[in-house]
Amino acid sequence: MIEINDTVFNEAYFREAAGRIGDAAQLGARAGDRFAVCFSEAQDWLAFFFAARAAGASILPLPPSTPYAAARRQAENANCNWLFYNRLEGEPIVEERNSQSGQLLQMSSGTTGEPKCIARPWSDIEDEIDTYVSFFTEPQDMTPLVACPTTHSYGLICGILMALKRGQTPKILDTGNPKFLLRKLRETERPYLISSPAILHTLARLMPAGEQIHATMTSGTLLPEPWFRTIRAKSKHMFQQYGCSEAGCIAINADVHAANEVGRVLPRFSLRNPGTIDEPKEIAVERHGISIETRDLGFRRDDGILVFLSRLDDVINVSGLNVYPKEVEDVVMSMPGIGDAVVFRKLDTFTGERVALLFSAERTIDRAELRQWCAERLAAHHVPSEVMQVERIPRQPNGKISRRDVAARHGAGEFGAVRTEAA
Template sequence: MIRINDTVYDQGHFRDAVDRIAADAQFDKRAGDRFAVCFSEAQDWLAFFFAARAAGVSVLPLHSSTPYAAARRQAETAKCNWLFYNRLEGEPITEDRASATGQLLQMSSGTTGEPKCIARSWGDIDDEIESYVSSFVEPRDMTPLIACPTTHSYGLICGILVALKRGQTPAILDTGNPKFLLRKLRETERPYLISSPAILHTLARLLPAGDQIHATMTSGTLLPESWFRQIRNKSRHMFQQYGCSEAGCIAINPDVQAANEVGYVLPRFWLRDAGTDGDPKEIVVERGGMVVETRDLGYRRDDGMLVFLSRLDDLINVSGLNVYPKEVEDIVMTFGGIGDAVVFRKQDAFAGERVALLFSAEHAVDRALLRQWCAERLAAHQIPTEILQVERIPRQANGKISRRDVAARYDAGEFAAARTEAA
């Protein structure tokens, strides 16, 4: 049984829908095919997913807001044979067969490069769910509220499939309306909110003084320090998970006390490398002979906690000195009124690279005062040399920021200064 907003869909509903979809999509005749799926309604997409999983075929979930042209392009990139776009009549894409075994296909976020298709077998997904449930027991008596895309592995696997494995009824809240989310939190006994950093931050700011959310879970991107403090203070329990498209969930923190404490590595993985506090390295894990190089810089503390520092691709090298973007962003966001910020690299003929900054704020911010603020709290090589106030920091559907995309758009002159910016 699954609740979507205010409607409950029982097993009978999904059983009938699965049978109908399996017949219409002809899964029995297309066992080796790949199916790209984009439906506007969550219950329709989930019914297709359950049917594909039961039939052992491969499925590529696409976010409901994906335009047709983009959906077809992603289906082609993933070498899908069929595209089902808001109707149970598949459109042929290619006759090539990429794999004979059923897989969950995911397009990587593209935060550090061109998006690519990641394929994971249904057996690997089952192993992840089993490891997740057995290792992370804290939410077993809570009610999961999933306020993030269910076409992404975070909402789909760690939200819906884990809840069903625990025998719970997951509640999908597929609206970004904060008033609706707050109402659902108040109506739910021991709610466990699985969402993006941006939504959690918004709810934390809107909650009345003294109110708390029973439990929150964040993933996907590291919280800015000011956001973390607000969410932590408004959460009775706060959880964080860490992973990547190729491996799924790698680590879980059952009691988050600092934003960069991403968790303890799940027993299904062997942590091959992560460095130490004084000598951080790329986080590398292994499972069953498969080595996953995360491209994340971090280290493991003596107590086993995995600490994240930065994406290796996001590091900015200023005259041979490394700049971690989050360190700069955290300082910037302590300046009064600034609510969001992103730091990215700019090429420089003399220093090699330099630090650039976009930020949004409640009011006009004097850039000279902001530079002075940074100069008093950061090393010289960390201080942003280019600063622009914008109306909104661009985030993806999963809440992540692509620094690579921001840098490209900045260079192309796409960002206009906020109308409130001081001269």
């Protein structure tokens, strides 16, 4: 049974809908095919998902807001045979058949490069679910509220499928309306809110003094320190998970005390060559002899907690000195009035690379004042040399920021005239 907003869809509904979809899409005869699926209603996409998984077919879920042209392009990039776009009549895409068994297909976020198709067999998804549920037992007596896209693995696997495995009824909040989300939180017993950093931060700021969310879960991108403090103060329990498209969930923290504490590695993985606080290294895990490299820089503490520092591609090298963007962003966002920020690299003739900053605020911020704020709290090579205020920071639908995309758009002059100040 699954509840979507205020409507309950029971097992009989999904059984009937999955059977109808399976017949219409001829899943039995096309079990080896790849299906790209984009439906505006969550119950329709989920029924297709359950039908495809039962038939052993491969499925690429696309967000409901995806325009047709983009949906077709992603279907082609993922080598899908069919595109089902808001109707049960499939449109042929490619004729080449896939020899692989059924898989969950996902397009990577593209935060550090071009998006690519990641394929994970259903057996690996099932193993992730089994390990996750047995390892992370804290939410067992809580009511899962899934306020994030169910077409993304975070909402689908860690929200819906984990809840069903625990015998719970997941409640999908298929809207970004803060008032609706707050109402559902208040009327739910022991709510366990699975959502993005941006939504958690918004709800925490709107919640009256003395009121708390029973439990929150964040994933996908590290919380800026000011956001973390706000959300942590409004959460009785706060969880965080960490992973990547190729591996699924890698680590879980069941009691978060700092934003960069991503948790303990699930027993289905072994951490390969873990770094130390003095010598951080790329986070890489192994499973069944296969190594998965995350392109994330971090280390494992003596107590077993995995600590995330930065994306390797995001580290800025200023005259041979490393700058981790999050360190600068946390300082910038601690300045009164500033709500969001992103730090990215710019090439420089003298230093090789330099620190550039884009920020949003509730009022106009004097750039000299901001740079002075940073200079008093950061080493000189961390202080942004290029500063620009914008109405809002561009984020992807999953809440992540692509520094690569921001840098490209900034270089193209999208954010207005560049104002540079010597660091």
